Amino acid sequence: MEYKELIKKAREAQKKAYVPYSNFPVGAALLTKSGRVYTGCNVECASYGGTNCAERTAIFKAVSEGDREIQAIAVVGAENEYTFPCGICRQVIVEYGKNIKLIIGKTEEDYQVFTIEELLPKSFSPEDLQTSKRSCCNDI
Template structure:
């Protein structure tokens, strides 16, 4: 799959963000190895601890549908800059593999690709619990 398609899905998801406090809508799209795409947006809560990021929303939707093998995640935020996942989202992403690609986009044509290993080096992951 072309990454611009995944960025387009993330941009579509961003439209549904509920961000009345930060006014910073974020969209994400998760591509699983089965080829399915799951969208997510950030969902804020007046009690800030109850807020959920777009990346985790998309991942949790995929996992709740039985998907565990994630291939890539596209993330979009501010139109004029690259919006990267927060630390909690990076930790959740690495739970599903260190080779997951992250497509950080401004537009369908303007994006950068990283692995989660690049964004969260020396991470604590499920492999650490197997020792």
Template sequence: MEYKELIKEAREAQKKAYVPYSHFPVGAAVLTKSGKVYRGCNIECASYGGTNCAERTAIFKAVSEGDREIEAIAVVGATDEYTFPCGICRQVIVEYGKDIKIIIGKTEEDYKVFTIADLLPNSFSPEDLSI
């Protein structure tokens, strides 16, 4: 799947965001190695700690369906700036591999590509728990 298509999927997910407090909708689309795409949006809660980010929503959907081999994640927020995953999302992403591509899109034509290792260097990951 082309990155432009994955960004389009993230834009569709963004439309379903529940953001009554921040008014900042974010969408994400996870592409797994099986070729499936899982969409996610941010979902806010009055007790802010209960809020879930778009990236984690999409990842948890994939994992809950037994699809744990993530290839790429597209993230979109406001179209006039790049919206990057927060620290918690970065930690969740690295759980599934350090080579996962992160596509940060303003639009389908204007985007940047990183690996999660670029965005979270020297991370603590499952390998660190090996004894």
């Protein structure tokens, strides 16, 4: 699937966002190795902590369907601006691989492509739990 088509699907998902507090709708479209596409939008909650981002919504949908081999995720936000995943989303994305492509789109014609490793260098990932490496939090 072309990146332009993923951006288009992310824009469609963005229209479903529930954003009564921030008024900042975000959409995501995730492509898996199986060729399936999962979309997500941000869903806000009055308690703020219960809010979920578009990227994680798409990832959780894919994972809940047993589809964990993510190839790419397109993310769109404000028109004519690049909207990048937040830190929590970057951490969740790297859980599924360091070479996942992120397509950050202003429009279907104007976008940038990064790997998650470029956006979250030196990340703590599943590989760290399978080696002698330890996080500062593992001793808690």
